[in-house]
Amino acid sequence: TLRGLDLRAEIERLRKERNAVILAHYYQTPELQDMADFVGDSLELSRKAAETDADVIAFCGVRFMAEVAKILSPQKTVILPDMDAGCSLEDSCPPDEFGAFRAAHPDHLSLTYINCSAAVKAHSDIIVTSSSAEKIINSLPKEQKIIFAPDKHLGAWLNRKTGRDMLLWDGTCIVHEAFSETELLKLKMQYPDAPVAAHPECPAHILDHADMIGSTSAILKFALESPSDLIIVATEPHIIHQMEKKAPHKTFIGAPGADGKCSCNMCPYMALNTVEKLYLALRDLKPELDVPEALRVRALLPLNRMLAIAS
Ligand code: 13P
Ligand code: SF4
Numbered sequence: 001t002l003r004g005l006d007l008r009a010e011i012e013r014l015r016k017e018r019n020a021v022i023l024a025h026y027y028q029t030p031e032l033q034d035m036a037d038f039v040g041d042s043l044e045l046s047r048k049a050a051e052t053d054a055d056v057i058a059f060c061g062v063r064f065m066a067e068v069a070k071i072l073s074p075q076k077t078v079i080l081p082d083m084d085a086g087c088s089l090e091d092s093c094p095p096d097e098f099g100a101f102r103a104a105h106p107d108h109l110s111l112t113y114i115n116c117s118a119a120v121k122a123h124s125d126i127i128v129t130s131s132s133a134e135k136i137i138n139s140l141p142k143e144q145k146i147i148f149a150p151d152k153h154l155g156a157w158l159n160r161k162t163g164r165d166m167l168l169w170d171g172t173c174i175v176h177e178a179f180s181e182t183e184l185l186k187l188k189m190q191y192p193d194a195p196v197a198a199h200p201e202c203p204a205h206i207l208d209h210a211d212m213i214g215s216t217s218a219i220l221k222f223a224l225e226s227p228s229d230l231i232i233v234a235t236e237p238h239i240i241h242q243m244e245k246k247a248p249h250k251t252f253i254g255a256p257g258a259d260g261k262c263s264c265n266m267c268p269y270m271a272l273n274t275v276e277k278l279y280l281a282l283r284d285l286k287p288e289l290d291v292p293e294a295l296r297v298r299a300l301l302p303l304n305r306m307l308a309i310a311s
Contacts, residue, residue, distance in 0.1 A: 007279045011035055014282040020056035022278070023048055025065060026216045026239040027270040032060045032278065033241055041217035042068075042114050043129040043310060049073055050307070058282055062087045062269050063289075067118050070289040071299050081277035083287040085269045087115050089201075092171030093150035095119035101147065101169065108145040108167065111137070112302065115173070116150055118291050122298035125305070130154060130200050131215035132310035137162045139309050153177075157200045157207060175236055175267045176201035183256035184209055184234070191230055196255070197222050198234035206234055206255070223252060236270070237262045 015022060023045050024036035033039050038048050042065060049057055049069035056077045059066035064087055066080040098120050102110050112124035113133075121127055128136050137158060140146070146164060148155040150171030159166055176199055184206060188196070197219045198210035207213055212222045216239055223231045223243045230251045233240060237254035244252065254262025281287065291299070 005279075007275050008035070011275070011279050011282060014279070015058075018056045018282060018285070019054050020058050020282060021048075021052045021054035022058045022060060023069070025061035025270065026220070026242060027236040027267050028060045028238060028273060029271075029275075030238070030241040031275050032273060033238070035275070035278070036060060039242065041129065041131055041215040043131045043215070043306075044217060045069075046072060046114070046129075046303070046307070049076075049078075052076070056282075056285065058278060059289075060273050060278060061085070062090075062267075064090050064115055064117065066289050067291060068114060068303065070291050071118060071121075071296050071303060074291075074293075074296060077285055078289040079281040079285060080287055080289060081274065081281045082272035085272045087269055088174040089113065089115040089150050089171050090117050090120075093117070093120050093169060095123065098149060098169070099123050101149070105145070105147050105167065108147045109140065111146050111148050111166065113149065113151050113154060114303075114306075118295055118299040120149070121302055122295055124149075124302045126309070127302045127306040129215065129306070129310075131218060132306055133158050134161055136306065136309050137164060137166075151201055153203050153207075154200045156204060157213065172203075173201040175265050176206075176234075177203060178257045178265050179203075179206045179234055179255050180258045180260075181205045181209070183258065183260050184232070186260075187232060187253065187256060191232070191253070193228060194230040194232050194253070195222075195226055195228055196232040196234060198255070199236075202234055210234065220246075223247070223250070236267050237265060238267075238270070 050072040070078040146166040148166040149169030155168040195211040234255035257264035
């Protein structure tokens, strides 16, 4: 509570007063996930943001996700509990350097993971998410040359899956890079029948041990539908909250980092958002996302291409 306020009730009141919708990513704390009108992966959250008739979108996720909401729904007020909620993939791809990379490969199509800034999106031909990338790549002619940024692990996995030879930008997610192959193998020895579900942002030495690879929503679906009662989850461990809610009889173990625990694999950017900050954001309608119109229009084009092909 903030000086004795019942924050849950206050957020509920403000949500109605402001005609706000609360969208949350699976990597948010259980409290924030439980307050949200909708919890989903990046693609689903983009779709919700584009469709909603709310006046305010309170985005519990990282900044690029809220930025996408603003690009798709410019007439809405989009607020993010903490404007410092960035992403290591976004940081690894400065717009100027990316613009130069793109210019150096004029015969290549630029496919870009949604985890990047609006300025990088504006330099891109088609945006992809982990749930839509394969379908989008397969929709392109086999001989089409492609540059892929910023996640090199996702890019390498997509190259393997689609038989392409996309030129990869050298970016990574600090969270998915932190899983330890040695510790994962120890866990698999302990639970030989437990399937491993992994996010494609993991490096190949983790993906090589996975029974299923997909977006957060795909991982959740797999965990719920798997006949196994024990599942090893190689992505940010807050998603386990939804698994435990929907399948309380099952056991979900977060894949470990080098210390043998999954706690080192929490996203420090997602963790900046709190219930207190969500309350203040709804009360004050800030921090508010603002994308200059000229930039927004350029970033919208590759995002709309994704939504059209992915649907
Ligand atoms: P999803 O699209 O799978 O939810 O991924 C978002 C993300 O940031 C993973 O680190
Ligand atoms: Fe970015 Fe990784 Fe955090 Fe996802 S988990 S928001 S990719 S730093």
